[in-house]
Amino acid sequence: MANVTQWTKADSIYINREISWLQFNRRVLQEAQDDSTPLLERIKFLSIVSTNLDEFVSVRAAGIMEQVKSGNHSKDFTGFTPKELLKQVTAMIEQLAADQYATHEQICHLLQQQGIVFTTFSDLDGQQKKELEAYYVQNVFPVLTPLAIDRSRPCPLIRTKSIYLAIVLKETKAVAADSQGTKLALVEIPANLSRFIEVSSQEEHAKKHYILLEDLIKSHIHTLFTMYSPVSFHAFRLTRNADLSLDEEGAEDLLDEMEKVLQTRRWGTPVRLEIEKGFDPWILELLKSELEVDNHIIITTVTPIDLSFFMSFSSSLSGYEHLRYPGFEPGYPRAFARTDDFFAVLRERDVIVMHPYESFEAVNDFIQQAALDTSVLAIKMTLYRSNGDSHIIQSLSRAAEMGKQVTVVVELKARFDEARNIEWAKTLEKAGCHVVYGLAGLKIHAKMTLVVRKEEDMLKRYIHVATGNYNEVSASIFTDIGLFTANPRIGEDVSNLFNEITGFSMPVHWHYLSVAPTHLKQQLFRSIQREAKHAQEGKPARIIAKMNALSNKEMVDQLYNASKLGVQIDLIVRGICCLRPGIPGLSEHIQVRSIVDRFLEHSRIFYFENAGNPQVWMSSADWMTRNLDRRIELMCPVLDEEHKSMLIQLLTLLLDDNVKARVLLPDGQYIHVTNHLAVCRSQFDAHSIIMKQQDTHDLIHNESVPDIKLPLDAYLEQPDQEWIIYH
Known part of the structure; x- marks a missing residue:
């Protein structure tokens, strides 16, 4: 077994945010290093490491440097001064870059074995040089x-x-x-x-150079x-x-x-x-x-x-399907598959859609139907990050041209998408949409659509809320949840939230939604504290929370307190996690895992046992200070019992993953458990299991979920097993 540094009382009970993020990018690099990952997918992960690191350096590392330059010597809540943190972060970046380029060398060698060769001009033959010289003169x-x-x-x-x-x-x-x-x-x-x-070759079946x-x-x-x-x-x-x-x-x-x-x-x-x-x-x-x-x-x-x-190189190659993930075509949501009338379906029941396992076309079609339906009077929508040639932008423009009241909240401050969002805003304004550019001091990160339709002698609201952006490209590679509903109280809440954003309104009462920055965090605190109270009373108490990042100190402290009172807490945190699990007397009832796989885990789902009456929430917000205190976010309850069961089963699948999951240890290291461990018993890849379902609702009846969990104790109790420790 590899040596693992143990957490001691001299260490901080918190993991630094920047250090935790760099550990996440290392987990992405591990996918590029993993022999079981198809070769052309490995080079995509290598590309993602570069893109991630660029953003981290240009924003997070740059911010630390500014603090050092300004003479800031104060410690953050994890115990680092800016100067100390910069030294640590710089060393980690340098090591990550070195490992990334070493991985590049290995992958290029494997590509060459598959007939894909990166060469130099000096190694080309005379005819190839002549052709490239012509290309240079004409195009470069x-x-x-x-x-x-x-x-x-x-x-x-x-x-x-x-x-x-x-x-x-x-x-x-x-x-x-x-x-x-x-x-x-x-x-x-x-x-x-x-x-x-690409360098041409006269040889038949020659390698691609x-x-x-x-x-x-x-x-x-x-x-x-x-x-x-x-x-x-x-x-x-x-x-x-x-x-x-x-x-x-x-x-x-x-x-x-x-x-x-x-x-x-x-x-x-x-x-x-x-x-x-x-x-x-x-x-x-x-x-x-x-x-x-x-x-x-x-x-x-x-x-x-x-x-x-x-990334673009891998996508450009044809004829190498054996070096990619098996093909996957998302199904159209069953609830909408046999009808062209979304509104008729939603008058009968709510519908939950899970991307990318179910097609984002359902969202496009919902907006398009609203745009073309003569009974629809108004459409309101938030856009944080959209994609090029967006069908949604086209539908909204068409709706405005037809005389509908169309209001689009375009968040101009979406980092690195600012220019694209400005372009969308101008396009929508030209079409006649009312465009709102967000609020001073707050980013609008909530994902929601409101459709107002005249039916008989009344107006009816149809709602879509989601954990991910209205982006067709990201919806094909990010795991996200979308809820379609005609629930009148959710509709009233969404209407009030739009009025708050676009006008001077401030809702006195929310029926179902919890909204940041006003009270979403407080709602989460109350839910955590309720679980702690139930644990003290001997009632069923458990929390399962899935998110992209956990870095808010107050939230971490709430979870620590609940753990000390006996609440079992399972956190599925893809990226940053400032909480240290498994510390005796503090977080011994908390387990943290991160899954990096074919799809980017992006959905935020929160489960509270509630003494045997479970509550399930979906949200646009991670448990970060920026999301809870400096953004407009929403958290929506899942009310339908079948939908609750489906999302609970989804969380169970992710907790049982023993192929792509890494478990966080008290000392801040992540361990990846090999598949042949007795504690794992058999290989179980959550993404693969879900992809095999004909419909995501079939998850409720899935019998392939093993009854063997992988608690942190399994590592501590089986020191003779083979564990891979990633530093």
């Missing part, structure tokens, strides 16, 4: 712009997350290549050209400098602080202000510099001085900088 050379750096031409703006070549030049007739006769130039690798280029764009440019770098000879040329990439500072209170026009702020993102403070191995030391010192990155994160790579291109 006209786009390139060499940027000389000298007294009259200072260092240009280095764009964040763009790849550049730094070229050392000397005059053609110069003899000495000392710094006095040396020139420097930069060339940006065009981001609007494909990063990978690819060359990276930067290698092709390096091989022709002399074409850009006719009076100088390139001495060296290496790639680098700069990451800047991308955390926007928006003056919402002082802005006269929020849309205009956001567009201005987006322009400043490219000028953000540098936080990370990635360089190729062998990078010229003279250029490095010059860049460090020019960009002021002496004390920031500098990563040296032996493989290509920025592996995010692997």
